[in-house]
Amino acid sequence: MSILLWAMMRFPGLPEQTTAEFARQRLEITSQVPPEVLAALDQAESAESLPAAAAQVRERLGAVDATEAEAALRHSVAGRLGTALEAVTMPLTGFDWRTDIALIAGVAAKEVIVATLGTAYSLGEVDPEASDSLSETLAKDPNWNPVMAMALIVFVMFYSPCVVATVCVAKEAGSWKWAAFSIVFNTVFAFILATLIYQAGMALGLAG
Numbered sequence: 001m002s003i004l005l006w007a008m009m010r011f012p013g014l015p016e017q018t019t020a021e022f023a024r025q026r027l028e029i030t031s032q033v034p035p036e037v038l039a040a041l042d043q044a045e046s047a048e049s050l051p052a053a054a055a056q057v058r059e060r061l062g063a064v065d066a067t068e069a070e071a072a073l074r075h076s077v078a079g080r081l082g083t084a085l086e087a088v089t090m091p092l093t094g095f096d097w098r099t100d101i102a103l104i105a106g107v108a109a110k111e112v113i114v115a116t117l118g119t120a121y122s123l124g125e126v127d128p129e130a131s132d133s134l135s136e137t138l139a140k141d142p143n144w145n146p147v148m149a150m151a152l153i154v155f156v157m158f159y160s161p162c163v164v165a166t167v168c169v170a171k172e173a174g175s176w177k178w179a180a181f182s183i184v185f186n187t188v189f190a191f192i193l194a195t196l197i198y199q200a201g202m203a204l205g206l207a208g
Contacts, residue, residue: 001109004108005078005108005116008077009076009079011076011077015075018075022064022067022071026064030061037057038057040054073101073120079101082098082100085100086100092194092195093148093151093155093194093195094151094198094202095148095152096143099117099152101116101120102114107163108162117134121141146206147198147202150201151201152194154193154197155191157190158190159187159191166183
């Protein structure tokens with residue numbers, strides 16, 4: 001399942017024209033930098049040892065990398081599904097497209113939701129060793145707030161059972177109709193609860 005999720009978040013790749021545009025942006029940045037600065041950028045063992053000029057170049061290149069990684073994720077199978085769902089989930093529950101990707105993964109197994117969120121939000125990190133934890137990353141994201149977090153927790157608790165549980169329902173009930181009912185009813189019920197929590201919380205000003 002992890003391999004499948006990984007593939008869904010990476011394929012298909014960006015079109016050649018888009019990839020070439022990001023390459024052009026990197027070339028434009030490096031072409032304006034003196035050779036000694038580029039040499040320092042290549043030879044530095046850590047970010048702390050970089051000269052100020054090289055650190056600025058590294059930051060600009062990192063911004064391009066992050067933008068390309070986000071574009072690639074949006075262009076992937078999972079990204080397209082998440083983006084399509086965002087039109088409904090964002091205004092009602094505050095869930096953005098990355099959160100929607102994690103929730104789609106959770107249908108397979110709910111324990112992968114946090115891991116998928118971590119993967120979606122870590123794409124584009126220039127220095128993975130220096131990256132923030134998922135909680136710190138979400139705390140800095142303007143789309144996240146306590147109300148949305150509570151709505152997400154409730155939604156995850158109640159929405160569609162995982163694939164294994166759904167198969168068990170069908171087997172025990174002797175019909176796939178009950179399995180389908182458990183998916184649809186639980187998801188609709190969870191979405192209504194999440195919507196009520198988010199809308200009430202935002203109306204009461206609890207997002208701050």
